[in-house]
Amino acid sequence: MTPVRRGQWQTAADVLTQLTRRPGITRAAVARALRLSTGSATEVTARLRDVHLLTEVPAPSQGRGRPTTVLQPHPQGPVVLALDLRQSSWRSAVVALDGSLQDPQYKRHRSRRAQVVLKNLRREVELAKQRYGARLQMVSLAVPGTVRDNHLMQAPTLEWVELDLAQVTEGTGVPLLAGNDATLSGVAEARTGAAAGAGTAVHLIIEVGIGGTLLIDGVPAQGASGAGGEYGHMPFGDRSRPCPCGARGCWDLEIDGRALARHLKQPTPDDPVAYTEEVLRRTDRAARAAVTKVVTALGYGIAGLVNAHDPDVVTVGGLAIPLRAAAEDTFTEAYLSGLMTFHRGAPPPVLPATHQPDGPLRGAAALALDHLTSEPAIAAWVANRS
Amino acid sequence: MTPVRRGQWQTAADVLTQLTRRPGITRAAVARALRLSTGSATEVTARLRDVHLLTEVPAPSQGRGRPTTVLQPHPQGPVVLALDLRQSSWRSAVVALDGSLQDPQYKRHRSRRAQVVLKNLRREVELAKQRYGARLQMVSLAVPGTVRDNHLMQAPTLEWVELDLAQVTEGTGVPLLAGNDATLSGVAEARTGAAAGAGTAVHLIIEVGIGGTLLIDGVPAQGASGAGGEYGHMPFGDRSRPCPCGARGCWDLEIDGRALARHLKQPTPDDPVAYTEEVLRRTDRAARAAVTKVVTALGYGIAGLVNAHDPDVVTVGGLAIPLRAAAEDTFTEAYLSGLMTFHRGAPPPVLPATHQPDGPLRGAAALALDHLTSEPAIAAWVANRS
DNA sequence: CCATTAAACTCGTCCTCCGAGCATAAGGGG
DNA sequence: CCCCTTATGCTCGGAGGACGAGTTTAATGG
Numbered sequence: 137m138t139p140v141r142r143g144q145w146q147t148a149a150d151v152l153t154q155l156t157r158r159p160g161i162t163r164a165a166v167a168r169a170l171r172l173s174t175g176s177a178t179e180v181t182a183r184l185r186d187v188h189l190l191t192e193v194p195a196p197s198q199g200r201g202r203p204t205t206v207l208q209p210h211p212q213g214p215v216v217l218a219l220d221l222r223q224s225s226w227r228s229a230v231v232a233l234d235g236s237l238q239d240p241q242y243k244r245h246r247s248r249r250a251q252v253v254l255k256n257l258r259r260e261v262e263l264a265k266q267r268y269g270a271r272l273q274m275v276s277l278a279v280p281g282t283v284r285d286n287h288l289m290q291a292p293t294l295e296w297v298e299l300d301l302a303q304v305t306e307g308t309g310v311p312l313l314a315g316n317d318a319t320l321s322g323v324a325e326a327r328t329g330a331a332a333g334a335g336t337a338v339h340l341i342i343e344v345g346i347g348g349t350l351l352i353d354g355v356p357a358q359g360a361s362g363a364g365g366e367y368g369h370m371p372f373g374d375r376s377r378p379c380p381c382g383a384r385g386c387w388d389l390e391i392d393g394r395a396l397a398r399h400l401k402q403p404t405p406d407d408p409v410a411y412t413e414e415v416l417r418r419t420d421r422a423a424r425a426a427v428t429k430v431v432t433a434l435g436y437g438i439a440g441l442v443n444a445h446d447p448d449v450v451t452v453g454g455l456a457i458p459l460r461a462a463a464e465d466t467f468t469e470a471y472l473s474g475l476m477t478f479h480r481g482a483p484p485p486v487l488p489a490t491h492q493p494d495g496p497l498r499g500a501a502a503l504a505l506d507h508l509t510s511e512p513a514i515a516a517w518v519a520n521r522s
Numbered sequence: 523m524t525p526v527r528r529g530q531w532q533t534a535a536d537v538l539t540q541l542t543r544r545p546g547i548t549r550a551a552v553a554r555a556l557r558l559s560t561g562s563a564t565e566v567t568a569r570l571r572d573v574h575l576l577t578e579v580p581a582p583s584q585g586r587g588r589p590t591t592v593l594q595p596h597p598q599g600p601v602v603l604a605l606d607l608r609q610s611s612w613r614s615a616v617v618a619l620d621g622s623l624q625d626p627q628y629k630r631h632r633s634r635r636a637q638v639v640l641k642n643l644r645r646e647v648e649l650a651k652q653r654y655g656a657r658l659q660m661v662s663l664a665v666p667g668t669v670r671d672n673h674l675m676q677a678p679t680l681e682w683v684e685l686d687l688a689q690v691t692e693g694t695g696v697p698l699l700a701g702n703d704a705t706l707s708g709v710a711e712a713r714t715g716a717a718a719g720a721g722t723a724v725h726l727i728i729e730v731g732i733g734g735t736l737l738i739d740g741v742p743a744q745g746a747s748g749a750g751g752e753y754g755h756m757p758f759g760d761r762s763r764p765c766p767c768g769a770r771g772c773w774d775l776e777i778d779g780r781a782l783a784r785h786l787k788q789p790t791p792d793d794p795v796a797y798t799e800e801v802l803r804r805t806d807r808a809a810r811a812a813v814t815k816v817v818t819a820l821g822y823g824i825a826g827l828v829n830a831h832d833p834d835v836v837t838v839g840g841l842a843i844p845l846r847a848a849a850e851d852t853f854t855e856a857y858l859s860g861l862m863t864f865h866r867g868a869p870p871p872v873l874p875a876t877h878q879p880d881g882p883l884r885g886a887a888a889l890a891l892d893h894l895t896s897e898p899a900i901a902a903w904v905a906n907r908s
Numbered sequence: 909c910c911a912t913t914a915a916a917c918t919c920g921t922c923c924t925c926c927g928a929g930c931a932t933a934a935g936g937g938g
Numbered sequence: 939c940c941c942c943t944t945a946t947g948c949t950c951g952g953a954g955g956a957c958g959a960g961t962t963t964a965a966t967g968g
Contacts, residue, residue: 144954144955146529146955164914167915172957173956173957174916174917175919175959176956176958178918180955198914198965199913199966200912200965200967201912201913201915201965202913202915202962202964202965203965204915282864284864290862290864334746336743352738352743357722357736358722359722359833360720360722360833361832363832363865364722365830365832366829369830370756370826370827370830371758371825371826372757381863382862382863382866383825383826383829383860384859384860436761439769440755441756443752443755443769444750444751444756445736445743446744446745446746446747446750446752447745473769474769475768477676477767477768478684478768479749484746529923529955530923533924553946558925558926559925560947560948561928561947561950562924562925564949565924566925583933583934584934585935585945586933586934586936587933587934587935587944587946588931588932588945589945589946590946590947
């Protein structure tokens with residue numbers, strides 16, 4: 137381990153970061169964005185080509201002048217394996233430096249037992265390791281639950297107890313990066329989705345309960361141990377109502393299928409997502425009244441988060457989209473009435489997430505790529521190749 | 523404006539940042555912290571000495587070995603003027619690169635009219651400009667209200683309307699950096715106070731209402747326009763209660779003197795801070811019951827913020843300290859019962875702020891110093907001197 | 909076919925950081 | 939009191955990135 141020389145690969149790291157943020161970017165555009173002289177651009181791309189971090193292909197000419205080149209990940213370059221674990225299925229993809237998904241897999245769980253599922257994920261890691269060898273630099277895993285230092289603390293939908301996720305990569309020598317699925321889908325929105333370019337963004341996603349994250353310059357506020365973003369457990373609701381999380385009055389209890397069932401005086405549904413979709417299909421007065429209540433709680437809570445964080449934009453995903461669509465006016469009224477007056481002049485837009493199915497996968501990949509494009513990681517990659 | 527050479531002053535910037543974060547640090551300690559070779563340390567300190575950014579004085583010997591030197595700001599080096607505007611007074615200090623306060627001033631407002639107060643602040647800026655000349659690099663202003671791009675949006679305690687704060691420095695050519703006082707006192711705590719070293723910290727301060735901020739690695743989450751941190755306007759309270767901010771059910775209304783008065787069935791006090799102190803001195807049952815209610819709302823809300831942000835530590839200031847002390851057990855119970863179960867094993871400590879009177883001043887200075895110790899600012903300083 | 913344009917390439921120079929070797933200023937044991 | 943140990947500062951040669959000026963190249967358009 138030679139100590140990394142200060143600044144050695146600084147510009148190279150910046151170039152690769154550009155590549156992950158704006159896939160298909162040209163060399164000339166990168167040079168403009170980073171304010172590099174053409175000489176430096178020539179030099180840095182040559183160096184990156186030499187170490188198999190990128191290749192260049194001629195770009196279609198854009199008017200007069202010598203045509204530039206499109207930067208692409210090198211065919212022998214580093215990759216990450218992104219995994220997205222869901223309640224009844226899992227997905228994976230191998231991701232190169234430009235964020236493109238290769239080799240996508242989708243499989244339903246045959247068993248939902250934790251050990252079986254993790255074993256299947258582990259097999260996928262081993263397969264990728266065989267196929268990509270030393271090119272596989274990192275495994276990034278999205279999980280529907282609270283994650284703390286690569287441990288799953290609670291996963292209500294999976295009904296798993298506390299669990300060490302490290303076994304997914306154990307023995308392969310590939311580092312693991314596990315994160316909450318809502319957080320990661322927020323990362324995807326902030327990087328290449330509806331919140332692209334926003335300095336501060338709030339992302340929320342309703343499935344069972346509500347998850348989300350605060351994103352500052354595309355970086356999620358993960359907290360001390362990675363458990364940040366549990367907005368569902370802020371006490372926006374009725375304090376007399378206990379939440380399975382251990383607290384009381386959680387927002388969670390006001391905005392999903394469980395809330396709809398309560399308003400409709402029905403027992404708590406086994407599958408709150410399916411139940412919500414069912415209620416949304418109903419047209420009777422009771423169902424619409426229940427939806428109205430839930431949408432009000434949603435709009436009101438979002439307004440509270442806007443007051444607290446002053447985001448440029450709020451993105452919402454999952455059931456939040458059909459719920460809001462079912463009562464657009466109710467939502468808008470609740471949202472606006474919950475804002476502090478000075479926000480009402482230009483309230484942050486509440487936009488539907490654009491990465492809907494593969495948000496967690498893309499977000500997981502993005503955070504892993506952040507590591508790969510860091511200066512020390514590039515220096516280590518170069519050192520390993522020699 | 524010559525374009526800044528990439529990396530030119532990178533290490534120099536790192537050294538100055540160390541100086542602001544740990545005043546009185548020695549050259550050897552900086553070299554260790556930044557993993558600099560002794561040769562580089564010699565070089566960078568010499569360079570910084572040459573451009574009047576720091577001086578060295580012999581350090582008291584610490585056992586064997588050649589004694590090192592203490593790094594100090596240069597007597598001809600850059601300074602910032604920190605201003606802290608309060609309801610009935612204002613304070614100022616000139617701050618050098620090590621964060622030491624020089625020339626502290628404290629004045630009560632003779633008139634509270636916005637124009638008069640701002641004129642007085644402006645006079646202080648002009649005085650500093652006369653005394654320090656080109657050494658004065660920035661003015662940093664803490665304001666008890668919501669600040670957005672150097673505009674004061676609302677300041678309930680001052681009863682001012684929207685206001686452009688730029689007039690405080692206009693014509694002097696010195697850039698202004700205005701921020702919310704609660705946010706800035708949080709910065710002070712996160713840098714050199716009770717939250718020093720915390721990756722994620724939540725800071726809260728009760729005066730009239732509650733202000734605060736989320737701090738990530740000592741950087742406040744200021745939001746899109748600098749209005750972030752208005753935790754007092756999250757709907758933790760009774761939704762039927764309208765808040766002067768325009769929303770309803772704000773936490774603000776549950777935790778200050780206005781809440782105490784409501785519980786005691788008295789009219790809203792003119793000075794909620796003095797009223798709170800008065801109630802805290804009372805020992806009758808009604809007063810204690812009112813305090814208990816307020817403290818419960820405080821503990822419960824803090825728990826919600828901990829669930830959402832997963833901080834390493836929470837710091838509290840202002841009336842939160844005596845309120846909590848008046849009902850310590852009530853607070854602890856409310857706090858713990860509001861946490862998600864998995865947080866209860868090691869709940870983040872809720873610590874009293876240590877910078878009590880001069881938190882906003884020190885925080886304002888710290889953010890200004892962040893600018894001064896940035897690479898482009900150093901390059902600009904060097905360019906201006908030649 | 910040639911002027912225009914935008915971008916890539918070449919090369920000399922500057923600057924920072926590093927590391928090895930040397931110098932220096934303390935403490936402490938004989 | 940001398941000299942060894944220890945921690946640090948200083949000197950200097952070398953490596954390597956970034957810059958910028960000048961040159962070359964590959965397109966468009968008249």
